[in-house]
Amino acid sequence: MRAMRILLPALVLVMTVSCGPREVRSTVNAGADVERQIDQLLAKMTLAEKIGQMNQVSAGGDVSRYAESLRNGQVGSILNEVDPARINEFQRITVEESRLGIPLLVGRDVIHGFHTVFPIPLGLAATFDPELVEEGARVAAAEAVAQGIRWTFSPMLDIARDPRWGRMAEGSGEDPWLDARMGEAMVRGYQGEVPGPSSMAACVKHFAGYGAAEGGRDYNSTFLTERQLRNVILPPFEAAVKAGALTLMTSFNDNDGIPSTANSFLLKDILRNEWGFGGLVVTDWNSMGEMIAHGFGTDRKEVARLAANAGVDMDMMTFGFLSHLEELVRSGQVKEAVIDEAVRNILRVKFVLGLFEHPYVDEAAAASVQYAPAHLETARKTAEESVILLKNDGLLPLSSGRIRTILVTGPMADAPHDQLGTWSFDGEKSHTVTPLKALQERFPGKVVYVPGLTYSRQQRSRFDDVVAAARRADVVLAFLGEEAILSGEAHSLADLNLIGSQSELLAALKAAGKPVVATVMAGRPLTIERDLPNCNAMLYAFHPGTMGGPALVNILMGDVNPSGKTPVTFLRTVGQVPMYYSHTMTGRPYNGETLLDGIGPEAGQTSLGNTSYYLDAGAYPLFPFGYGLSYTDFTFEDITIDQDSYPVDGTIRVSYTLSNTGRYDGTAVPQVYIRDLVGSLTRPVKELKHFRRVRLGAGESIRLTDEIPVSDLAFWGADGQKKVEPGEFQLWVAGDSASGDPVTFSVR
Ligand code: BGC
Secondary structure, X not given: OOOOOOOOOHHHOOXXXXXXXXXEEOOOXXXXXXXXXXXXXHHHOOHHHHHXXXXXXXXXXXXXXXXXXXXXXXXXXXXXXXXXXXXXXXXXXXXXXXXXXOOOEEEEOOOOEOOOEOOOHHHHHHOOOHHHHHHHHHHHHHHXXXXXXXXXXXXXXXXXXXXXXXXXXXXXXXXXXXXXXXXXXXXXXXXXXXXXXXXXXXXEEEXXXXXXXXXXXXXXXXXXXXXXXXXXXXXXXXXXXXXXXOEEEEOOOEEOOEEHHHOHHHHHHHHHHHOOOOOEEEXXXXXXXXXXXXXXXXXXXXXHHHHHHHOOOEEEOOOHHXXXXXXXXXXXOOXXXXXXXXXXXXXXXXXXXXXXXXXXXXXXXXXXXXXXXXXXXXXXXXXXXXXXXXXXXXXXXXXXXXXXXXXXXXXXXXXXXXXXXXXXXXXXXXXXXXXXXXXXXXXXXXXXXXXXXXXXXXXXXXXXXXXXXXXXXXXXXXXXXOOHXXXXXXXXXXXXXXXXXXXXXXXXXXXOOOOEEEEEEOOOOOOOHHHHHHXXXXXXXXOOOOOHHHHHHHHHOOOOOOOOOOXXXXXXXXXXXXOOOOOOOOOOOOOOOOOHHHOOOOOOOOOOOOOOOEOOOEOOOOEOXXXXXXXXXXXXXXXXXXXXXXXXXXXXXXXXXXXXXXXXXXXXXXXXXXXXXXXXXXXXXXXXXXXXXXXXXXXXXXXXXXXXXXXXXXXXOOOOOEEOOOEEEEEEEXXXXXXXXXXXXXXO
């Protein structure tokens, strides 16, 4: 057993589980009383009833079809039912007509809001504002719980470094530290401080490695080493589990040949034995059955055996447990103790959520909670903070006084469904405020709308109507990007340029000679380098959700100063994939060598230098991680640390003067990066270790101090141990991952 640093929130610590050679505290505090009740209930259950608890079905819309299975105790959980009356009916049959009356756990993918839709998770990460993200998750829980949903399949914590992968939209991007903070925030938001009757259980997913799909093609194999898993992929999961996440989902992928749904190293050694996870593990949708397609088992019986013995508690939609576990137990291939443990984990979550006492929802109250004004307000604020200003030649903010005619154009200007983004089953487009709607409201009679392209993929060779309208306008607002359908699950792309004729539209608008603001809404960082010269300013809004329109108008007009930061590296071209800021260093770092256009016909093989870069795309991205402009300017000066050398259990206090040197009030996001110069393994050139948001008035300065525990510099080294390796370090405080000068210190 490896020694792990244990930093658990006090509330989550009470009971211990004794699996493995060392006692590990459980991450789910159910209390001794509940554990007793679980044991008593378990003692009454038949094997079939136990196995029924391990079965989850997608039961949306049709209670009668499942009534018999519910009565027989063959269903532990349902997903995809959102109607409160039907949820109550499902629950009533289960609680009142089944022998033991164990309530159902009702799940749904509430990924970035329920009815009130928030920015996609990648946009949430761009806020660098965990408190606000937590508030948003609380809103999502309030709306969903009011309808009877007590379990969401969120947060998705898959580190994603390949924007071709459509599910990058659903996570926090490329960085483990940022991802971990977002994951903890969502867990707290969904579940509340202490899980109970008003909580929606969080489900951290997809465990593990799913975001590293080869080639960015969804569901594809991954080949992550244990070190890579432990140092990059798993830390956000560990953080969210230790923040008290009640459930976890296995991933679709096979890593180095082992499908996650049968990976006992992940599910037992790490999750249960090292982290002490006390909640329930569910498969992804039919991921147990898909092990047959992987070629990891011949039939459903075999994969059910593999999954149960690996530590899966609940089967989502394979029905492998329901059909085969009883037989597998009787033949001794799965021990009944394995089943008991799984059922304990499931019942624990049901008890902790207060389902036994409060199985029903107040149908009459549900509607009034949806789209509450305070919810829309939080969604608007979150959308505002998620928007990243990528370019501004001074055009923004617009001054309303001088505007008589605004041309609004582009396929995303009035796309109420698409600005909600992927996984917004329940957000209704009738409630969405698009940029067009918000602009018309703010500037009655001044907005001319000529879409140019009605959807992003449309091909057009001439834009005479749009250009004519642009000539008559004072300013052109172009809303470009990709519809919701172009990102998300199973929606990977191989080309990341603006799709269809959107770049041509922007070029035509630029040629019309009027000031142009391009706003991009997308599920991923698109390769927009060629579009930047064709606009005076560019905002990147991901898919901003229900209140995206008002949020964008507030930013365009300067009521809100943009503060979003790139949660993922923006590439110049898709051929640079993967490119991320916290890479390790080659033995031949790029040194400013010649690019293709500087190479003469007679250049020889070694005349270019021998370093690591692309002849045609260089060594750098378009925008680094953590990047985003503001209408004002910020400087970081007099960066000092309180000591030259720290013990491994010390705390680094870094102080700096942050100044707003521009003309507008604004919010800066100071980011602290470190580099461990020499290690038992080559170490990333930079790693984010702290960030915060600081609001400063125009002309104001402030002296700030951030604290970094030295223990946060620990990593899993060559000896397979997690520890801080003494030696020399660099530390930066800057506005993004590519700026600033380091200070140095050592750890002894
Ligand atoms: C996805 C999960 C999701 C589940 C249930 C799967 O296809 O991979 O993320 O939670 O479906 O809808």
